[in-house]
Amino acid sequence: MPTNLFDLTGRVALVTGGNKGLGKAMARGLAEAGADIVIASRNEDELKSALDEILAGTGRRGAYCVTDVSVREEVKKLATFAIEKMGRVDVLVNNAGMNAPQAIDAITDDTWDRVLEVNLSSVMALTRELVPQMKQRRWGRVVHISSIMGQVSKEKRNVYSATKAALIGMSRASALDLGPHGITVNCIAPGPFMTDMPMSVLSEPEKQAFADRTALGRWAQPSELVGPVLMLCSEAGSYVTGHTLFVDGGYLAR
Known part of the structure; x- marks a missing residue:
């Protein structure tokens, strides 16, 4: 059956920033598809x-790890924790992120360095x-959460847009590195979610302007990212790699 293409039974997924918002919604969707889950945040x-x-009602295993991803050593400890706790990590969703809007002539070094x-x-x-450890099993899925702000931008999004565009470039290179080992690497670039x-950073007129620019005329709910991430993290996306999937309600079409 086609639904089997999305079955993640026996897989382990790690989602950073999985405590709320898009990360939490994606982690729930992965668990409902059969994956055991590790989430991390501060x-x-x-x-x-x-x-x-x-995990509620899924029958899946799960664990969490308190992690500040701005500290390189904590990132390494997160990887070690996930492998030791769950035995493996098959699916990695790099979702943790931040935004600190500053104009180009007002960016502080601290802001630039931390967002980067x-x-x-x-x-x-x-x-x-x-x-x-994905290479050892010749199977893996890596998804970076970029943004439409990696393709377009707005005022004071210098650091944010720079990092989100960089994720797109890095995913293409990594896809070439890892493809021979059965690992796909892609980006999802959400629009207004x-x-x-x-x-927290947009004014009410700015929020309305984002909605008006989409083809659908509205902001998305976090649950609307579940389908795209399941496709890229399962056998359904086995021949999709080095790609950026824009989930933006038609924002970039206008």
Whole structure:
């Protein structure tokens, strides 16, 4: 049956930033498809409650790891934790990210360095740690969460757009590195999704402007990212690699 293409039974998925928003929605979708789950973020209380919600009714195993991905050593510890706790990691969703809007002539070194570390360098570091054991099994799925802001931009998004565009470039190169080992690497570039990050930095007129630019005339719910991530993380996406899937409600079509 076609639904078997999306079956992740026996797989283990690690989702960074899995405590809320898109990360939590994707982790839940992966668990419902049969995967055991590891989530990570800085907030232990949120991780505990999120993991309960992610696993509820699925019969899957799960674990969480308190991790600040801006600290390189903690990223390495996360990879070690996930492998030791679950025995393997087959699917990696690099979702953790941040935004700190500043105009080009106002960016501080601290802001530049931190956003770069969280949005880009930590993705490289975690992927680097986890792909060797994927190579051993000749199967793996890596998905970086980019953004439409890696393709277009707006005022004060210098650091954010730079990192999200870089993820697209890195995924193409990694796809070539890892393809011979049965591992696919892709990006998902969400458009306007109703999560804490955009809601906290956008004014009401800006929020409306984003909605109006989409073909569908609205913001998306986090659950609407589940289908795309399942496709890329399962056998359904076995011949898709080095690709960026824009899930934007038609934002870039206008």
